[in-house]
Amino acid sequence: MRRYAFVGVCLTLAALFTALGFWQVERRAWKLDLIEKVETRVHAAPSPLPPPSQWGGDLAYRRVRITGRFLHDRETLVQAVTVHGAGWWVLTPMRLSDPEPAFRRATGHPLILVNRGFVPNERRDPASRSAAQLAGRVTITGLLRTSEPGGAFLRSNDPAADRWFSRDVAAIARARDLGPIVPFFIDADSTANPGGFPIGGLTVIAFRNNHLSYAITWFALALLSVGGSVMVMRSGRKRR
Structure with a gap:
């Protein structure tokens, strides 16, 4: 048995x-x-931002091009580790210029967070990279990325203390009082910024x-x- x-x-x-x-x-x-x-998306020609009707779909790593004005006074630094060492991602809101009618109906004159790239600790202060604090209309090409809510492994974002471990679009928008914002962010490409910082084009695309x-x-x-x-x-x- x-x-x-x-x-x-x-x-x-x-x-x-x-x-x-x-x-x-x-x-x-x-x-x-x-x-x-x-x-296919990463190497495709850049396209405009998808309309709000598509925001619930799969948009990650779509290559886009946007034009607008940076709000440098509301940038957010998010801890990062890259091939250049430890430091910070510089996330700066951009107010889109002449948005599509669908955007205007959905969000008014919308903002979107742009991850302009990486800076080391000694470049954390915006004054140390003032050449890159671009004024006026700027055109950015990059990859759409989905929001990273909550924080990193075993480390939660602390908006009250301005400590950020992930690129949480909604939480950053609330902390910086940005109002309506596109619910994803853009990783800027490797086009050099004046002065050399932030360093863009560091998106890691690796799937196990x-x-x-x-x-x-x-x-x-x-x-x-x-x-x-x-x-x-x-x-x-x-x-x-």
């Missing part, structure tokens, strides 16, 4: 492992499609794709479970 119970457990596990293996195969197909989609190895592991466990049940049944027959 114990032998049959053990075989039943092995076959149940084999079915479970097989299902997990096929799930990882499906996940791999989804991930490859996502990577291809993002690569270990699904094939996971699938092989699950299928291997399924085979081992089936093999174990076969061995137990054969040993029982030999005893008889």
